[in-house]
Amino acid sequence: MNVYEDIKTNIISIISKLEINVNDIIDKISVEPPKEELHGDISTNVAMLLSKTLKKPPLEIAKIIKLELEKNNNISKVDIAGPGFINLYFHTSIWQKCCFYILDSETDYGRIKTDNANKINVEYVSANPTGPMHIGHARGAVFGDSLANLLEFIGYNVTREYYINDAGEQVNNLARSVYKRYLEILNIKTDDFTDDLYPGEYLVPVAEQIVSEYEDKYIDKSEEDWLELFKTISIKAMMDVIKHDLSLINVRHDVFTSEAKIHKDGYIDKVVSILDKKNLLYQGVLDPPKGKLKDDWESRPQLLFKSSLYGDDIDRPLKKSDDSWTYFAADAAYHYEKCNRNYKSIINVWGADHGGYVKRVGGVINAFSERKIDFNVKLCQLVSLSNKGKPFKMSKRAGNFITMKHVIESVGPDVLRFIMLTRKNDATLDFDMDKVLEESKENPVYYVQYAYARVNSLLDKSKSLNLNNYKIDYSLLNNKEEVFLMKLMAQWPRFVEAAAKAHEPHRITIFLNDLAGALHSYWAKGNEDEKQRIIIEDDLLLTRSRLALAETVQKLIGIGLKIIGVQPLDKLN
Template sequence: MNIYNDLHSIIIQIANKLGLKDRYILDKITSEPPKEKSYGDISTNLALIGSKILNKTPHNLADEIIKELLKLKIVSKALVAGPGFINLHLEDKVWHECCKYALDKKSDYGKNELGKNKKVNIEFVSANPTGPMHIGHARGAVYGDSLANILCFSGYEVTREYYINDSGEQVNNLARSVYKRYLEILTNKKLDFENDLYPGEYLIPIAKKIIKKYDNKFSDKSEPVWIDRFKRISINHIMDYIKKDLSNLGIKHDIFISEKSLISSNSIDKVVNILRNKNLIYEGELEPPKGKKINNWEIRKQLLFKSSHFGDDVDRPLTKSDGSWTYFASDAAYHYEKCNRKFSTLINIWGADHGGYVKRIRGVVQAVSESQIDFDVKLCQLVNIVKDGKPVKMSKREGNFISLKSVVDTVGPDVLRFIMLTRKNDASLDFDIKKVTESSNENPVYYVQYAHARIKSLHKKASIEGIKDIDFVNDPNFSLLKNTSEINLMKLVATWPRVIELAAKSHEPHRITYFLTDIASEFHYLWTLGNSREELRYIIPKDKELTIARLSLAETVRTVISSGLQLIGVKPLEVLK
């Protein structure tokens, strides 16, 4: 039951009756809660959209629409506002029925079939296997996993995927860095690490593992002898570490795809041939980037993809100066391979530094799929770690970073997951370790969990008064709830299915945490009112019918809070320590 979808369907029927039948026009009609509560419960732009086509003024057309809307028993009032918006006020019985439906559906309340028969691939995390995950990786990890949960709840078949960048110079440098540690241990001498190497101490256990198996076998050997072995051992070790970190955060990928395997399977040649046959590849020259001074820029013939055809600034090279494939070529092959797996939508969760990469990959997906596959990229801005009131600077290259494991060990996975979704992905996020562990209303995690725990405590108090849990679902009389805050709570419960659908359609899991904060706030406000006004308390010993109505409302609130927390991978707490 989604009252907003139901009303939108009625409004579309009215539009049809008025003569509006073109799908392009109908898709522009909106029916959504207005920004200001005083404006009503639902606002529609039908009169504004239809006025030009029907050759009527928006206000005159609105009057006709309102006559139709007032025939509905659930509409108590309809008013024209501004240039022609129609604001609807609904009867309270609408919210009563929504809450009864929520009580009946329990944890399935809000579940929908938006993605029925649709396959979605979400590629997220994909941290380079050059070191352990740090706190900056957590944002994309939580975002991708929470989005996957929301899409599954909305009926999609979801594949969680991790792309391992196990080819190229960065993993060569990883192997060289491990080799340095290997020599340091064998010779007991400290060595210098060049700028491109990784000096982090996290490489020492890998070097020790190699020594345990091979002793000093490679200490006097040239790089070609040991580098492939060191790469394989190092990558496997670090990927095991990454998987363990993700598991501690409650995240498990379905598939791990290796860049190296794509190269060895000739997938790059395949996608290049396809793009060439579509006349999207040519031999050309690239000028130096505008506004940048690059020393020793070489203007040369190279293989280029016509990414400018897809909105990119310039065409992009597929080959390096030595004739080998670029990272972009490998990524093109990877997305070609994903397209072959018959997904209806591909979603990539990337770091903000990949923003300039989006258009070229979108171009590849559009080209190889004949525009049949939806492609969406969500860029996650930086996480700023604050410690003792000061920002902490991090660099994996320098070995100076706060590991994901240390943060999870300090604050727990649930706190970390919730905080990572307290801001929209395109806004930077401050993570203050001290504040997120405080037991105060300023801590959003505590605030929401406290609402859930408070409601669970009501069950115990109710049992003392002889009211059992089963009484909550025996057709409570919600019409007894007249206070504005009680009605606001019912409206928020009714909004939950819409929130889930919007989060699924927009690929924005932060909508869940925003909603949880809102409904927890309204619940706490009503609780506080009961502290000063006895007639507003949840349990009124002398009025069992009213008590059951309030406890039933609280139970619907608990249901959506519990459901929302689980969708973002957080365990609802029954008792706060």
């Protein structure tokens, strides 16, 4: 049951009789709560949308639609406001029916069943396999996983993907870092770690594994003798650590794609050939970059992709000065392989430092798919992590960063996941390890979990009242706070669908916080007036009905928490 969708269907049925092409405006018709409660329960702009097509004033069209809407038995009043807004007022019974539907339904309220042919690929995390994940990675992980859950909730067939950056100099440096640890374990003196290496203690177990298996076999060998072996072992070890850490916050992936395999399977050559045939490549010389030039910059002819045709600032090189492929070339090949999997949409969740990379990747996807695949990038801003007022620094190379695992062990996976979604992804997130554990309404995760647990305390208290002998009477739920709760819950389907279409899972935490707040306010009214209490022992029919309302709120909170990957708590310690 979706009150808003039902009214939109009613409106479409009415205007379809006006001899117009409804499809031209159907996506522009708004059916939503007005900003002010005085203007009714639902407001629509349909009359103003039709004015140009019908060549009539919006008010005249609104009067025609008003007469038809008044035939709807769920509507108590229809008003026309301003330039032609149509405001609808509903009988309380419609919200009561919605409450019954939510509690009685065996499926999750708001879940949409659609054609599974609508395949979507969501790539997230894709952290370099050079060390454990830090708190910044956690944000992208939680965002991507929750977005995938959200898209599945409204019916999409979602593939969750991790792109392993296991090619290039960074993984060579990883192997060199492990080799230094290998030598240290064998008491061979080495130089200090240079800035491009990874000095973290987390690589010691990897080196110990190699010593255990190969002993001192490589102490006096040249790099070419040990580099590939050390790289293979190190990458696997780091990916095992990453996968384990992700499992701690219930983040999962269906597909792991290797950049090294993209190189090995010849995808880059294939992509260059395809782009060349499309006349999207040329040999050219780029202008010097703005600002201070790097010492190794040189003006030279390069193989360039015409990314400026797709909105990029400049065209982008596919080869380096040493004739090796650029990272962009490998990324273009990777996305070509992705495009061949017949996705309707590709969503990449990246760190904020990848903002300048969006248009060039979007360009190759548009080139490969002839603009038939929707491509969207969600950039996750930084997480400002603090503890006792002191900020933490995060650098894998420095070896002094706070791992995601450490934060999980300190605050728990559910707190971490919820807090990561309390701000929009493109806004910096402050994560105070003290405040996220506070038991107060200022702590959103506690506030929502407390609402869920509160209902259980009511249910426990009511066990001795034999309420099963009483049938729920939703018509008794008619005071201001009860009607507000029911109206708020009725918005859930439109809210969750809008969040999914905007790719904004943080909206779920906003809704949950609002719903929890409404329940807490309802509860507080009972402290002020005994007649407003949920459990009234001398009126068990009303008690049964109010408990049903509380259970409905709890059920919807549970549905929302499931989407964002948080386990609801039956009681708080």
